[in-house]
Amino acid sequence: MTKVLVSDPIDQAGIDILSQVAQVDVRTGLSPEQLVGCIGDYDGLMIRSGTQVTAEVIEAAARLRIIGRAGVGVDNVDVPAATRRGVIVVNSPEGNTIAAAEHALALMLSLSRHVPHAHASTMAGGWDRKTYVGNELYKKTLGVVGLGKIGSHVARVARALGMDVAAYDPFISAERAQLLQVRLLPLPQLFAEADYVSLHLPRTPDTENLVNAALLATMKPTARLVNCARGGIIDEQALADAVENRVIAGAAIDVYAKEPLAADSPLRLVKERLILTPHLGASTEEAQENVAIDVAEQIRDVLLGLPARSAVNIPGLTPEVMELLKPHLQLAETLGLLLSQLAGGQISELEVRLQGEFASHPAQPLVVAALKGILSAALGDSINYVNASLEAKERGIHVLEVKDDASRDFAGGSLQLSSRSPRGNHSVTGAVFTDGELRVTTIDEFPVNVTPSRHMLFTRHRDMPGIIGQLGSLLGEHNVNIASMQVGRRIVRGDAVMVLSLDDPIPPSLLAVIHDINGIQAAHPVTL
Ligand SMILES: NC(=O)C1=CN([C@@H]2O[C@H](COP(=O)(O)OP(=O)(O)OC[C@H]3O[C@@H](n4cnc5c(N)ncnc54)[C@H](O)[C@@H]3O)[C@@H](O)[C@H]2O)C=CC1
Numbered sequence: 001m002t003k004v005l006v007s008d009p010i011d012q013a014g015i016d017i018l019s020q021v022a023q024v025d026v027r028t029g030l031s032p033e034q035l036v037g038c039i040g041d042y043d044g045l046m047i048r049s050g051t052q053v054t055a056e057v058i059e060a061a062a063r064l065r066i067i068g069r070a071g072v073g074v075d076n077v078d079v080p081a082a083t084r085r086g087v088i089v090v091n092s093p094e095g096n097t098i099a100a101a102e103h104a105l106a107l108m109l110s111l112s113r114h115v116p117h118a119h120a121s122t123m124a125g126g127w128d129r130k131t132y133v134g135n136e137l138y139k140k141t142l143g144v145v146g147l148g149k150i151g152s153h154v155a156r157v158a159r160a161l162g163m164d165v166a167a168y169d170p171f172i173s174a175e176r177a178q179l180l181q182v183r184l185l186p187l188p189q190l191f192a193e194a195d196y197v198s199l200h201l202p203r204t205p206d207t208e209n210l211v212n213a214a215l216l217a218t219m220k221p222t223a224r225l226v227n228c229a230r231g232g233i234i235d236e237q238a239l240a241d242a243v244e245n246r247v248i249a250g251a252a253i254d255v256y257a258k259e260p261l262a263a264d265s266p267l268r269l270v271k272e273r274l275i276l277t278p279h280l281g282a283s284t285e286e287a288q289e290n291v292a293i294d295v296a297e298q299i300r301d302v303l304l305g306l307p308a309r310s311a312v313n314i315p316g317l318t319p320e321v322m323e324l325l326k327p328h329l330q331l332a333e334t335l336g337l338l339l340s341q342l343a344g345g346q347i348s349e350l351e352v353r354l355q356g357e358f359a360s361h362p363a364q365p366l367v368v369a370a371l372k373g374i375l376s377a378a379l380g381d382s383i384n385y386v387n388a389s390l391e392a393k394e395r396g397i398h399v400l401e402v403k404d405d406a407s408r409d410f411a412g413g414s415l416q417l418s419s420r421s422p423r424g425n426h427s428v429t430g431a432v433f434t435d436g437e438l439r440v441t442t443i444d445e446f447p448v449n450v451t452p453s454r455h456m457l458f459t460r461h462r463d464m465p466g467i468i469g470q471l472g473s474l475l476g477e478h479n480v481n482i483a484s485m486q487v488g489r490r491i492v493r494g495d496a497v498m499v500l501s502l503d504d505p506i507p508p509s510l511l512a513v514i515h516d517i518n519g520i521q522a523a524h525p526v527t528l
Pocket residue numbers: 071072073093096097100145146147148149150151168169170171172200201202203206207228229230254255279280281282283377378379382383
């Protein structure tokens with residue numbers, strides 16, 4: 001009997017769809033231990049943001065074929081662990097967009113007119129018409145950080161309210177911003193100019209604590225901050241201090257670094273000018289019906305052997321073709337992520353070259369997997385195999401697909417990604433060895449032979465005595481353990497590349513020191 005576990009509150013419409021193909025057990029509020037103890041009985045799992053699907057849970061899920069996230073963010077799912085186990089992860093990229101946008105706007109208006117505090121004061125018997133004098137949004141400047149689906153809708157409504165809208169989004173083209181009648185600004189300028197800042201970007205290693213004490217201090221003392229995106233993007237202690245000390249005029253927060261928000265959180269001590277809601281951005285009847293139906297249909301389809309339309313980690317292909325291409329898709333995505341970090345930002349052209357036996361595979365899934373890897377730094381959970389091509393097109397990435405079956409560099413063929421960007425051209429090549437292991441075989445013009453690992457460091461340098469030793473010693477001094485090291489060069493004492501697989505991430509402060517080593521021309525930390 002096919003069984004599906006629903007471990008967070010899901011609209012009945014979704015339960016009804018699942019019941020067409022499976023026994024559905026609704027068990028919310030499970031402890032991590034309880035979830036690990038029961039997940040082995042289930043073929044499908046449906047969640048929202050409350051359930052933590054850890055590697056331990058996935059390890060225990062012997063029968064699990066699909067995890068359905070009824071919403072956008074899958075940061076509560078160990079997606080790499082699911083992919084390694086061949087468990088499809090799907091989400092609903094658009095089902096709660098309007099709900100989240102409207103909650104951000106509701107918080108902006110509530111902040112401006114002190115609604116919650118005025119309500120509490122009146123309910124307590126007060127009649128205070130002085131303390132709660134507010135401000136208008138009309139003709140004020142809104143700064144949107146992350147001009148994606150939700151950020152774009154917030155911008156549209158804000159403009160209808162008579163606001164001037166600016167945005168910071170390093171991955172959005174000027175044409176798209178112009179279409180939305182939004183000015184693109186660098187982040188520091190946006191925070192300095194805005195009367196309101198609203199965050200609508202994913203939580204990624206690059207956005208962790210993006211809004212810190214220093215950035216908050218650049219805001220106008222009359223400015224207000226709203227976060228309906230993800231916790232962890234704002235340093236919560238810094239925010240509590242900034243509101244308490246009137247560095248900014250107020251803030252409204254819906255999401256938190258760790259949820260539920262701790263009882264002793266510094267945010268709970270701020271009595272005025274701060275509004276807190278318990279992750280309600282998607283909590284409307286309409287959104288919950290949307291996401292429940294969207295994801296339940298995908299779970300049903302996958303359990304019936306059909307492709308999923310919003311697969312986060314595996315393309316919408318039949319499971320049989322998937323099984324055949326899985327290592328090749330993982331290689332393409334890994335090379336894409338690697339290339340995006342070597343290119344350092346907006347890629348304008350991508351060539352995907354299928355060489356040797358690779359040329360016999362369908363190209364589109366590999367192109368899509370490469371694009372997913374390239375865009376994953378920008379889009380986090382929102383990028384998947386279904387929307388990667390569209391998102392790339394919207395970001396002005398021109399894709400070239402080349403099949404070169406004459407190439408004989410590796411028995412199983414190889415895949416080469418080459419990029420053009422304002423910061424130069426780069427290329428990476430990889431192959432899938434007979435044991436199924438992925439290998440990076442060239443970086444730019446240099447031959448290497450590296451197994452991708454979670455933390456890596458790539459350097460371009462002059463081939464000279466001592467440089468390898470210096471880098472090794474420096475990493476050791478900062479407790480960064482080297483798993484493997486490879487040097488690629490064309491001529492002795494010429495230009496060279498070094499590839500290190502690391503057990504630990506490179507702290508930003510260490511990267512600056514690495515750049516200062518004599519002979520180092522470039523250094524790129526990569527997290528896969
Ligand atoms: N509070 C809630 O209940 C909800 C929260 N969310 C969260 O809202 C966020 C946005 O969701 P969507 O608009 O659907 O995603 P989206 O993918 O459509 O838009 C995200 C945008 O952020 C941009 N971005 C990525 N890194 C950036 C950076 N470092 N600086 C500036 N911009 C950056 C991307 O280019 C993209 O345009 C997601 O993190 C999602 O999890 C979504 C729904 C409900």
